[in-house]
Amino acid sequence: MQSIAALFNEVSERLELTWFAGQDGAFRILAKSRAASADLVGHLNPIHSTRIQIIGKAELAYFDWLTEEKRLEYLNDFLTYGEPPAIMVGDKLLPPDFLVGWCNTHAIPLFHSPESAADLIDYLRVYFNRMFAEQCTRHGVLMDVLGVGVLICGESGLGKSELALELISRGHGLVADDAVELLRTAPDYIEGRCPSLLQNLLEVRGIGLLDIKTIFGETAVRRKIKLRLIAQLIKRSELEEHYERLPSQTLTEEILGVDVRKVVLPVAAGRNLAVLLEAAVRSTVMQLRGINTLKDFMERQRLAMEQHNQYPLPTQSGQSDI
Structure with missing residues (x-):
């Protein structure tokens, strides 16, 4: 939940908001339950009175056309269907005097912005979509590898942080370590970010906390990234017997209702996991572009077998065909 006062503090600079009236309604709550409908903000409409009401040129022109009595009747319709949390x-x-007085009377916050009404609606809808997005926290390290968001996960002690440090030294970026916040900001979009408390920090056994931004510079950290790949580290001795070296189907893992591609990297002495993960990311990028190396190989193998059956190799004289 978020109050109107908190909303004003967060967006007032970007939208150049001025609080004109209704200061007594500062603590009206934008409840998360309202996010069930994406319609949290829109043009002035008493039928949808419980959303933030946006007034532009067309709405004010309509008010100018109404008599004073009709204006008051129109505004009071909002109280019948449910009070709006705020009006912009x-x-x-500038807000007209009759609207300022009405908002003060009913403690409904009234804001002014130089932005267009359409831009106000677009910006606030994106803001609310992120604020009320379904989210979860996963243990692991989130990295930007070649522009692809990769969540490195696995048991403690397998070297996730060491792998992340190696990737950072190779020019890739850290998003979050240990606690990764994941948000579903669109039907098929999972965004990963770092809690403010852990921003830019990486914990490595034997060394302690490292401030990656201070050590490696601004380009070594990222604020957020779209999650596209999960890299699961697992002990080689714990691999299942039916583990496929060449899986015919792409591995996926469901996060917040979205299937995310997944690779399993066995951990063993002498394996360069950083190089393997970079290769996995490059392979993922190729697959996203519609290029599947395994399918291409299987097709090449099929053609070779057909050619062999059509033109079998001759047998040497004196030798059996068996």
């Missing part, structure tokens, strides 16, 4: 006037228009 855009298009560089």
Whole structure:
């Protein structure tokens, strides 16, 4: 949940908001339950009175056309269907006096912004979509490898942080270590980010906490990234007997209802996991572009077998065909 006062503090600078009236309604709550409908903000409409109401040139022109009695009747319709959490006037228009007085009377926050009404709606819908997004926290290290968001996970002690440090030294970026916040900001989009408390920090056994931004520079850290690949580290001795070296189907893992591609990297002495993970990322990028090396190989093998059956190799004289 978030109050109107908190919303104002977060977006006032970006939208250049001025609080005109209704300061007594500062602690009206934007409940998460309202996010069940993406319609948390929209043009002035008493039927959808429980959303933030945006007023632009068309709405103010309509008010100018109404008589004073009709204006009051129209505004009071909002109280019938449910009070709006706030009202914003855009298009560089000042709120009219009758609206200021009505908002003060009913403690409904009234804001002014020089942004257009359409831009206010677009910005706030994106903001609310992120604020009320379904989310979870996963243990692991989230990295930006070649522009691809990779979540490195596995049991403690397998070397996730050491692998991340090696990748950072090779020019890739750290997003989050230990606690990775994942948000579903779109139907098929999982965004990963770092809690503010752990920003830029990487914990490595034997060394302690490292401030990656201070040590490696600004380009070694990222604020957020789209999750595209999960890299599961596993002890080689614990691999299942039916583990496929060449899986015919792409491995996936479901996170927040979205299937994310997955690779399993066995951990053993002498294996360069950083190189393996880079190769896995490059392979993932190729697959996302529609290039599947395994399918290409299987097709090549099929053609070779057909050619062999059509033109069998001649047998040497004196030798059996068996």
